[in-house]
Amino acid sequence: MAMANSAEELVFNPPELVAKNAHCSSMEQYREMHKESIKDPEAFWSKIAKEFHFENNSVGKFFEYNFDITKGPIFIQWMKGSRTNICYNCLDRHVLAGKGDAIAFYWEGNDPADRNSVTYAELLSEVCQVANFLKSRGVAAGDRVAIYMPMIKELVVAMLAVARIGAVHNIVFGGYSADSLCDRIVDAGAEVLLCADGVWRGNKLVHLKEIADEAMKMCSSRGVEVRLNVVVRHMTRVTHPASLHDTSNGHPAKKTHFDHQVTWNSDVDVDWETATSSSSSECPVVWLDSEDPLFMLYTSGSTGKPKGVLHTVGGYMLYAATTFKYSFNYHPGDVYFCTADIGWITGHSYVTYGPLLNGATSVLFEGVPTYPHTGRFWEIIERYKVSKFYTAPTAIRTLMKYGDEPVKKFDVSSLRVLGTVGEPINPEAWLWYHRVVGGGNAAIVDTFWQTETGGHVITPLPGATPTKPGSACFPFFGISVCLLDEAGEEIEGEGEGYLVFRQPWPGMMRSVYNNHQRFQETYFQKFPGFYTTGDGARRDKDGYIWVTGRIDDMLNVSGHLLSTAQVESALVEVEQVAEAAAVARPHPVKGECLYCFVTLKQGEKFTEELVADMKNKVRSKIGPFAQPDYLQLAPGLPKTRSGKIMRRVLRKIAVGDRDFGDITTLADPTVVELLFENRPANA
Numbered sequence: 079m080a081m082a083n084s085a086e087e088l089v090f091n092p093p094e095l096v097a098k099n100a101h102c103s104s105m106e107q108y109r110e111m112h113k114e115s116i117k118d119p120e121a122f123w124s125k126i127a128k129e130f131h132f133e134n135n136s137v138g139k140f141f142e143y144n145f146d147i148t149k150g151p152i153f154i155q156w157m158k159g160s161r162t163n164i165c166y167n168c169l170d171r172h173v174l175a176g177k178g179d180a181i182a183f184y185w186e187g188n189d190p191a192d193r194n195s196v197t198y199a200e201l202l203s204e205v206c207q208v209a210n211f212l213k214s215r216g217v218a219a220g221d222r223v224a225i226y227m228p229m230i231k232e233l234v235v236a237m238l239a240v241a242r243i244g245a246v247h248n249i250v251f252g253g254y255s256a257d258s259l260c261d262r263i264v265d266a267g268a269e270v271l272l273c274a275d276g277v278w279r280g281n282k283l284v285h286l287k288e289i290a291d292e293a294m295k296m297c298s299s300r301g302v303e304v305r306l307n308v309v310v311r312h313m314t315r316v317t318h319p320a321s322l323h324d325t326s327n328g329h330p331a332k333k334t335h336f337d338h339q340v341t342w343n344s345d346v347d348v349d350w351e352t353a354t355s356s357s358s359s360e361c362p363v364v365w366l367d368s369e370d371p372l373f374m375l376y377t378s379g380s381t382g383k384p385k386g387v388l389h390t391v392g393g394y395m396l397y398a399a400t401t402f403k404y405s406f407n408y409h410p411g412d413v414y415f416c417t418a419d420i421g422w423i424t425g426h427s428y429v430t431y432g433p434l435l436n437g438a439t440s441v442l443f444e445g446v447p448t449y450p451h452t453g454r455f456w457e458i459i460e461r462y463k464v465s466k467f468y469t470a471p472t473a474i475r476t477l478m479k480y481g482d483e484p485v486k487k488f489d490v491s492s493l494r495v496l497g498t499v500g501e502p503i504n505p506e507a508w509l510w511y512h513r514v515v516g517g518g519n520a521a522i523v524d525t526f527w528q529t530e531t532g533g534h535v536i537t538p539l540p541g542a543t544p545t546k547p548g549s550a551c552f553p554f555f556g557i558s559v560c561l562l563d564e565a566g567e568e569i570e571g572e573g574e575g576y577l578v579f580r581q582p583w584p585g586m587m588r589s590v591y592n593n594h595q596r597f598q599e600t601y602f603q604k605f606p607g608f609y610t611t612g613d614g615a616r617r618d619k620d621g622y623i624w625v626t627g628r629i630d631d632m633l634n635v636s637g638h639l640l641s642t643a644q645v646e647s648a649l650v651e652v653e654q655v656a657e658a659a660a661v662a663r664p665h666p667v668k669g670e671c672l673y674c675f676v677t678l679k680q681g682e683k684f685t686e687e688l689v690a691d692m693k694n695k696v697r698s699k700i701g702p703f704a705q706p707d708y709l710q711l712a713p714g715l716p717k718t719r720s721g722k723i724m725r726r727v728l729r730k731i732a733v734g735d736r737d738f739g740d741i742t743t744l745a746d747p748t749v750v751e752l753l754f755e756n757r758p759a760n761a
């Protein structure tokens with residue numbers, strides 16, 4: 079496929095400061111390590127496994143799998159027979175090594191006045207108390223425990239406590255509706271819930287306990303009784319947003335706490351503090367088989383009904399730890415800040431497990447990037463001297479709208495590595511991140527991965543990889559990337575096709591919870607012998623991988639296959655455009671034509687001239703055939719709670735069809751109606 083792409087020619091060498099002390103400091107070294115990881119995964123990963131605690135000190139049967147559905151059921155096993163516990167490796171290992179006083183997390187509340195920190199030793203004793211309490215209430219290895227909490231220390235404590243006793247956590251983003259929470263509890267068959275009373279996100283109050291109560295009622299009518307709900311009383315200890323208004327005179331904000339009323343059902347509800355503080359702060363771990371389940375987590379639902387992805391203990395642990403260490407070039411002394419919510423896989427692997435397995439110090443942030451001002455991230459980076467920062471393109475595009483000023487107000491010169499994840503990042507946004515946030519001195523790592531992959535699968539390594547804006551660059555250790563055409567033929571060298579992986583890696587999912595059939599059909603049916611990601615990708619002449627977006631979202635205009643990323647990046651290059659989403663609409667002559675939704679930067683007007691500019695931009699960047707037939711102004715785009723554009727909904731709007739499918743994971747469903755009502759007259 080023809081593709082004009084100037085970003086392909088733009089190459090940024092690893093910044094000197096980063097390359098100097100990198101775990102992997104040259105492409106040569108990367109290639110050598112990658113080669114070994116593919117040819118001899120056992121040799122590669124058993125070296126890494128030695129850095130962790132395995133109770134029987136063996137590495138079990140290292141690695142067995144079937145990726146070919148025509149030969150039998152799909153299965154993947156790493157180190158089966160080895161016994162370990164991820165909580166032990168996250169906490170006890172460091173405390174026993176004398177590092178108990180190191181800060182595990184700086185907690186930064188929604189309100190900048192609410193801050194504290196917790197050490198590894200403190201975390202361990204709190205985890206043990208909660209683990210002991212759960213045991214005393216009959217929670218045992220293999221039981222599923224649902225968690226519905228905001229970004230507070232107790233969320234980390236909860237997941238580690240569950241993991242410590244061998245139970246399986248099922249974390250639901252604190253803010254999903256009662257319906258979604260109920261679906262996930264029922265699907266998991268969870269009898270125990272850990273939640274909080276509520277949370278402020280910016281000025282918005284989310285009544286978590288109320289939602290949880292409603293969800294539990296729904297569960298009951300669907301035959302699943304939640305018998306225990308442990309509730310963190312969070313609202314009584316945080317500052318009410320209104321108190322910020324007192325800061326105009328330069329005095330510190332007056333703390334006004336909020337009397338948040340919740341209904342209490344004493345048959346089920348217990349107060350977290352009372353219940354756990356009297357428990358012993360020592361609790362032996364339950365040793366699990368490497369292949370025992372660790373957690374289940376639902377995908378974002380961008381392409382359809384969310385899938386309950388199942389991960390196991392041993393392989394996930396090795397992979398989360400190793401990707402964290404290499405992709406961010408983590409070293410002791412770093413302060414790391416990942417803005418993702420723990421309710422998503424990014425939070426599981428890169429707020430909790432990856433950092434803790436490496437003994438890192440992180441920032442845990444409860445709030446939103448624009449509250450109380452649009453420089454909040456940068457303020458936090460300045461305060462804690464953050465050196466490694468990880469966020470999503472959607473956040474970068476949002477913050478770009480406010481220009482460079484909010485960044486310039488703060489000293490962010492401590493930054494060394496800037497990560498992004500979630501969607502393809504437009505070169506425009508990449509360059510802004512690099513130039514304005516990184517001051518040109520930080521390495522950008524565009525990490526491609528999925529809930530299913532457990533950790534990064536395509537990513538630059540900060541000290542080694544020369545980067546190209548918008549490319550996720552090269553496969554991580556253990557990942558054998560392959561591009562296939564529709565017929566399943568491998569595309570060698572330059573070209574574009576289905577992004578698939580030829581062999582398993584430790585952190586990959588093992589099944590869809592309770593639905594192995596769906597697992598096999600979704601990921602292994604289309605191309606026997608390969609794991610199919612569902613995304614498309616292009617390999618350029620230098621071997622760089624460019625993830626182009628979902629295969630389901632591909633555009634086929636007059637026989638030309640186009641990716642959403644390609645069209646959207648062109649539109650975002652127009653000065654006034656903040657964000658764009660392109661979808662296909664059936665066309666009698668062209669087969670499909672382009673229907674694009676665009677969000678403008680603050681204060682910009684949607685004029686005829688601008689529409690012409692946008693059309694011209696796409697014509698000149700891609701080709702005349704790609705000129706959009708429809709351009710609609712979008713005050714907002716339908717996004718999942720994790721910030722991804724849901725193009726399947728936009729496709730429906732483009733053809734005037736209200737049958738939107740599963741939209742339970744949308745952050746703001748009202749946007750859909752708004753866009754529907756404001757379709758252009760010619761549509």
Ligand code: ATP
Nearest residue numbers: 377378379380381500501502525526527528529625
């Ligand atoms: P569902 O599977 O339910 O449709 P989802 O795929 O959005 O939801 P996630 O697992 O959260 O759920 O997201 C993984 C997807 O996000 C990838 O398949 C890819 O489309 C996109 N993605 C993540 N990181 C990147 C990246 N760096 N570049 C391009 N795309 C990315």
Ligand code: MG
Nearest residue numbers: 377381528612
């Ligand atoms: Mg997906």
